[in-house]
Amino acid sequence: MKQFKILLLLGALLGFAGMTGCAATGGAKQxxxxxxxxxxxxxxxxxxxxxxxxxxxxxxxxxxxxxxxxxxxxxxxxxxxxxxxxxxxxxxxxxxxxxxxxxxxxxxxxxxxxxxxxxxxxxxxxxxxxxxxxxxxxxxxxxxxx
Missing domain, CATH: 3.40.1260.10 (DsrEFH-like)
Structure with missing residues (x-):
């Protein structure tokens, strides 16, 4: 159960990091x-x-x-x-x-x-x-x- 929570937290962090990467470019096309x-x-x-x-x-x-x-x-x-x-x-x-x-x-x-x-x-x-x-x-x- 503890491993599942760690994986869930890691997935959420990676997802958030991906969203902030998009926000940093303003969604602008490179x-x-x-x-x-x-x-x-x-x-x-x-x-x-x-x-x-x-x-x-x-x-x-x-x-x-x-x-x-x-x-x-x-x-x-x-x-x-x-x-x-x-x-x-x-x-x-x-x-x-x-x-x-x-x-x-x-x-x-x-x-x-x-x-x-x-x-x-x-x-x-x-x-x-x-x-x-x-x-x-x-x-x-x-x-x-x-």
């Missing part, structure tokens, strides 16, 4: 935050299509593309896919919807790429992989690898 990890520009076209579909389904979602290695190539002026379609059109459409594009400084340095040739609005981060980790660990972003 923003969906997603990091799209691109380390090969061959995946960029599909990744941007996924992001556009994502925003069509969740218009208030906060999306960040983090690029490094060969994944930065589509973010340079004049870059085009294998069919000759320029990437900047889709990048600009996504930026207009609030999508951020992060570019790895380590990649720019190691590959001797000129950051002045990046499309407008790119955010240079010290390390692409560290940025992916930071967004997940400290800022609550969900990870997607297209």
């Amino acid at each position: 923003q969906e935050k997603v990091v799209y990890h691109v380390n090969d520009s061959a995946d960029a076209k599909g990744a941007m299509r996924n992001a556009m579909n994502h925003l069509n389904a969740s218009p208030d979602a906060k999306l960040v593309f983090v690029t490094h290695s060969k994944g930065v190539d589509f973010l340079f002026e004049g870059a085009a896919d294998k069919d000759g379609n320029p990437y900047n059109v889709n990048v600009e459409q996504l930026q207009a919807k609030g999508v951020q594009f992060d570019v790895c400084a380590n990649t720019l340095t190691s590959r001797k790429l000129d950051k002045s040739k990046l499309l407008p609005g790119m955010v240079i981060v010290p390390s692409g992989v560290a940025e992916v980790a930071k967004l997940q660990a400290f800022e609550g972003y969900v990870y997607i690898k297209p």
Whole structure:
């Protein structure tokens, strides 16, 4: 009988804790935050299509593309896919919807790429992989690898 009372009390406390957690946010919907990890520009076209579909389904979602290695190539002026379609059109459409594009400084340095040739609005981060980790660990972003 004593164990039953302890379990009942524990259940009540956990239930109360859950209710106060909801009250703390005021029942407000939290923003969906997603990091799209691109380390090969061959995946960029599909990744941007996924992001556009994502925003069509969740218009208030906060999306960040983090690029490094060969994944930065589509973010340079004049870059085009294998069919000759320029990437900047889709990048600009996504930026207009609030999508951020992060570019790895380590990649720019190691590959001797000129950051002045990046499309407008790119955010240079010290390390692409560290940025992916930071967004997940400290800022609550969900990870997607297209």
